Amino acid sequence: MxxxxxxxxxxxxxxxxxxxxxxxxxxxxxxxxxxxxxxxxxxxxxxxxxxxxxxxxxxxxxxxxxxxxxxxxxxxxxxxxxxxxxxxxxxxxxxxxLCAAWTGSKIMVPVKFIVGDLDLTYSFPATKEYISGGGFKKTVTGPEEVVVMEGVGHFINQERPQEINKHIYDFIVKF
Structure with missing residues (x-):
C-alpha cells in the first residue's frame, strides 16, 4: 500500500x-x-x-x-x-x-455485489476498472448482478435501507 x-x-x-x-x-x-x-x-x-x-x-x-x-x-x-x-x-x-493459502481461489457461489459510487473503497485506484472491466467476474465466477448505487457512500444499508432490502430479498427468493 x-x-x-x-x-x-x-x-x-x-x-x-x-x-x-x-x-x-x-x-x-x-x-x-x-x-x-x-x-x-x-x-x-x-x-x-x-x-x-x-x-x-x-x-x-x-x-x-x-x-x-x-x-x-x-x-x-x-x-x-x-x-x-x-x-x-x-x-x-x-x-x-493468513489468507495466502487462498490466493488465486475463485468464489463459485451465487453473489450479488452492491456498492455505493461514493464509497471510498470503490474509488481506490483500479477498483472500478476491476469490477466493471471483467476482473471481478474472473474471481467471482457466479455473480448474479453487480449494483453500483449512485449518490451512496460506505453506509449503503443505512443510506438506502429499502433499496438494499429489496436487492437482498430479490436475490434470496431465487433460491
Missing part, C-alpha cells in the same frame, strides 16, 4: 501507533460526523498531527442518520476509544499472510 499510495494514505497512517491519542484529543461526535457523513470518495490523507489540524465543518445530518444515532456511536467510542478500529488497519499484513 505504501508503494502505491504513499505514507500519508490513511490505511498506512492508521497502522502507526499513536492514533488513539490523536483521536482522543478531538471532539468524538464531530470526528464521527466528519467520517460518517463524508461524501468525498477520494482516500483521506490525515496529517501526523491530526488533533492540531482537526477543524471539522459544521455537519448537517443526512436523512438516514439521527442526532441520537450520532450520540450513541460517540458515547461508545468515548467509552472504549478507537483502538479496535485502528487494529483492523494494523492487521492488514497478518490478514494477507
Amino acid at each position: 505504501r508503494a502505491t499510495f504513499g505514507d500519508d494514505f490513511y490505511i498506512c497512517r492508521f497502522q502507526e501507533i499513536g492514533w488513539e491519542e490523536e483521536f482522543a484529543k478531538v471532539d468524538t461526535k464531530k470526528l464521527l460526523a466528519s467520517i460518517y457523513f463524508r461524501r468525498d470518495p477520494s482516500p483521506p490523507k490525515p496529517p501526523k498531527d491530526y488533533a492540531k489540524s482537526f477543524n471539522p465543518t459544521p455537519y448537517t445530518l443526512p436523512s438516514w442518520f439521527t442526532e441520537q444515532d450520532l450520540d450513541y456511536f460517540a458515547s461508545k467510542y468515548q467509552a472504549t476509544g478507537f483502538t479496535g478500529g485502528f487494529n483492523y488497519y494494523r492487521c492488514f499484513d497478518l490478514n494477507w499472510e
